[in-house]
Amino acid sequence: MADQAPTRCPQCGGPLQVAALHCPQCDLTMSGEFGRCRFCDIPPDQQAFLEVFVRCRGVIRQMEKALGISYPTVRARMDDLLRALGFAGDATGAGPQSVREVLAQLEQGQISAQDAIQRIRQAKGRP
Secondary structure: OOOOOOOEOOOOOOEOOEEEEEOOOOOOEEEEEEOOOHHHHOOHHHHHHHHHHHHOOOOHHHHHHHHOOOHHHHHHHHHHHHHHOOOOOOOOOOOOOOHHHHHHHHHOOOOOHHHHHHHHHHHOOOO
């Protein structure tokens, strides 16, 4: 399996955008602006946690055994993962995101400008 594509510019630290896709079978290359998978931008440890979640079919008791951690630790890591994916303030009980968190996600390319506007409005208690 190939290495994961970097998500940050090694020179300035800014978010990288997907600009080309290549098919090794027919040698077709497409250039343009392509969106990134939200799961690709989370840290490797959270990706591994997500894989355990899927492998355990979301059963917390199985996750506790697989990871060797307690229920509260599984829940805390799940809350961290949900926040990293931009789901804080949904049905997670994590509460609304701060404006600073929303702007960081926008800067990293994890959410669109429209999503950022909506989340900032939610953070400020506006519909």
